[in-house]
Amino acid sequence: MTRADPAVTASSLGKRYGDVVALDDVTFDVRVGELFGLIGPDGAGKTSLFRLLTTVQLPDAGSARVLGLDVVKDYRAIRSRIGYMPGRFSLYPDLSVEENLRFFASVFGTTIEAGERLIAPIYSQIAPFADRRAGALSGGMKQKLALCCALVHLPELLLLDEPTTGVDAVSRREFWDLLETLRADGLTIVASTPYMDEAMRCERVALIQHGRILDIADPRTIGARFDRPLLALRSAERLRLLRALRALPDAHSVFPFGDAVHYADARADRDGSTVAAGLQRVLAEQGIRDVQVTPIEPGIEDVFMELMQRAPAATA
Amino acid sequence: MRTLRFLLRKEYLQIFRDRIMVAQLLLLPAIQLALLANAATFEIKSARLVVVDEDRSATSRGLVDRMRAGGRFELVKSTTSAERADDAMMRRQAGVILRIPREFERDLVRTHTAPVQLILNAEDGAAAGVTLSYAQRIVAEYASELAATLRLSTLGGEGPVAGQGRLDVRARGWYNPNLDYRFYMVPGILVQLVTMVGTLLTALNIVREKELGTLEQLNVTPVTRGQFIAAKLIPLWSLGLVALTIGMLVARFAFHVPMRGSVLLVFGTASVYLLAALGVGLLVSTMVSTQQQAMFVTFFIVLVYLLMSGLFTPVRSMPIWAQWIAQANPVMHFIEIMRAVMLRGAGLREIARSLAILSAIAVGVFSLSVRQYAKRAA
Known part of the structure; x- marks a missing residue:
């Protein structure tokens, strides 16, 4: 992969669950170092798209490359190079903050210390609660911990599926500030959101509905299309x-x-x-x-x- | 290998942190054994008896006295009215009616035979059978006593009657000389315990990760399915053996159940059996998406397992088709081996056939469920 290659390329991706069409002819790419937004209502197909890009599910049609690797053939290599935060808070509530982080570092074959560079600014905010059970954290704290867990192995691409759903307005803003810091460090980020104010913080957004991409544009100039x-x-x-x-x-x-x-x-x-x-x-x-x-x-x-x-x- | 070690560390950490789980593991064996072994018994301590003595003779009174003397029957009412006795039975005041007809003594002296009627509440067939055998024994003993003094030959209906020129049977119960029902039940209950730990906890544990969404998170890491399954099953496999150990200790020291065979053989068999139990749990986890569903499905499976296992009723008295199903039931084989080793002191040679079948089932179920798991989650 050369510098000019996109971080994500999706070509005519299709996915159906029984009779339900989740994704239909989805084509887009995400440039390296970009903060890319997926905007759409619930059920638009955002989560399905993440499942294909994270190699958890296979596409029924089309193909996708993540970091220059094929999502079907090279799924193993992709998994160790991306960070993913699913929509629901999915950490172990009975393990402490530090144990969760250590665990996710270990399954990637690394340590918290090695991930320091990327997670330090975020982890410093939850470090005072390192011994607390993850289940006892507030919504905003949980989300920061989840972000740390997704970043601890220094991924090249961060995929976030509605990361701020169910989080208060202040924490939402803080979270997007963090994302912008990470992007400034050169990390490529793809995030989905149903909130338009969050969409405004992306460099480009793809508008999704009924499994199709309606448009891809810079959110600040998209108004001109009206x-x-x-x-x-x-x-x-x-x-x-x-x-x-x-x-x-x-x-x-x-x-x-x-x-x-x-x-x-x-x-x-x-x-x-x-x-x-x-x-x-x-x-x-x-x-x-x-x-x-x-x-x-x-x-x-x-x-x-x-x-x-x-x-x-x-x-x- | 390193990844597996990290996964295992996390599993054990979670298990020991779960206080309820630890308490269950320690207390469940003790409580289950205490309850089932003491409460689940076929022995009838005292059947409530109503006597309808229409004869009122010395002989009839003698029979009533002997019924009362054994301690098996408790005389709750004595009446001359058959209707009143029926009524007592209907209102569950009595479980047994002994009716001695008029002219009982006279018939006995004249014709050497006389009928007595025994009416039992047979709603519970098994209990009625046991009560009947107690009553028959008392009547038979009384008959032989009378035969000696009155030189009579028969009293009552059927049943063996001891007397001149008759066979004298001396029964002796091997392996369980006092016919202690608990000795028979405890090995089976230990099996049930290991099954619960192996199957239910496996299903719950994996489904919990599904519910939490952590399974989805783990799927996006380099952790393979094989590593994930191994990290889930190894701790539960060891917990099954821990539960068995505790259960065996309770059985030995609290209930004095003998351990005549090799402890090693019991644990070796349990290790193999646990593969089947864990496999079923894994299979359940692929079929459901919530812990509640996992609980229901597992309970259903375990119930069928136990009913078809010979824990409560002997497999040999089941219809042929059920016996065939039982042959495919790992629980049945494990119970058979446990009873053989603990009570009879059987060695590897004696249990070889059961162990071979059990191993085949265990390996089959286990590989099927692992394959099913890998397929579902792909």
Whole structure:
């Protein structure tokens, strides 16, 4: 593998469980040193994709190379060179923090001390609890320990399946700070997440739904792909507002979004502020007077919603 | 090899850290032996007797006295009304009715025979059988006594009657002269104990890693399936032998069950048998995904095992098809060997056939389950 080769290459990967299509024609690559995100709702196929990349399951179609090695033929070599953190906290609750770490180091044929370089910044945060049983740690601590266990053998590629699910907001932010530090050290990272704010911290994200990749893009510029006027509307009568907007003939999409409602207009050539003025008038006629309408720049979620709406549902 | 050592260290660490597991391992043998060996007995201590004496003669009273004297029967009621006796049986106040008809003594003197009626509550067939044999013995003894004094020949219905020119049978129970039921039960219970440890703990232990998700984590490490299975089974194999050791000590010193054969032979057989027990546990673990399911499936299998093992009822009295199934049951062979070695003092030559079959089953089950495990998790 030369420096220019991608860390991960997936070509037309397919996987089905009985009648359920988990992955369908998935093609993408991850560059060395990149922080790559997999974004999609539950059941989109993110975990299945990790299972194939970690060589735990075999693809039904297509092929994949991880660190230049084939996931089917070279699975043994791949396993000792990647770090994987499954979605569920999976360490031994009856072993202490240190015992867990030592165990995972030993099955990779290494020691905690040898992994020091990579884990030191993370482990220092949980070191005060080294003797505590892993089962008695808080969610954020457990997650840090799991990350240490996945890093202790100095992998070249880190795969994280929804690492922050079930963790509080502060710990989530801390965790992504850690990932960015690791990436800055040159580690290649692939992480899946259902949270859009986390997606923003990736260099590139792949949007997945029904086992298919809808788009791959830089999350900061992905908004440019949204080619319609988009407006955020706020009103005390949100439900009435939603209904009124959905009934409009020119409505392209209407979604509740935090405390606001995002409205995309079907007339792609119109200017945002013109549409806003029109909406204000129509809504006032219907008796919704307190509404505030602001043209906004589309974010990653708007793009995702748009792509999801366009993509036909997968059928077996 | 190094990896296996690390895996084993972790397994033993987890086992000894699990206080409940350790307590179970130490207490289970003692409690099970104490309960099963003392409570599970076919001996009838005192059957509740109702006497319907319609004759009220010296002879009939003599029979009643002898029934009471043995300590096997407790006279709860004496009445002249058959209906009242039936009623007592229905209300479970009595388990046995002895009815001595009118003219009992007179018939005996005149015709040398006279009937007495014995009615038993046979809901529990085995217990009724035992009670009947006690009663028959008392009646027979009384008959021979009367025969001597009255020169009568027969009293009552069937049953052996001692007397002039009759065969005198002197029975002697070999290997268990006092016919102590516990001696028969304890080796079987030890087998059941080893089975529980080997099968249930194996299934639970592996399924637990599935539940925790650590199995998934381990799959992504260079640990091979072979190493994983070996690291799981070796500690449980040793625990099975530890449980057996404790059980044997309790049997020997608390229940005075003899150990006439070679201890080494018992442990050698147990080592082979454990392969089958562990194999079944491993097989269960491939079929289920939660510990609860593992528990249910294992209990079901072990129950069938035990019922078809000759622990409670002799295999030879089963129908032919069941005997064939029993032949394929490792538990049956192990129990047979345990009883042979402990009670009869059998050596390797005497148990060779059973041991050969047991080994074949053990190796078969074990390799099948290891292969099944490797296939499922691939």
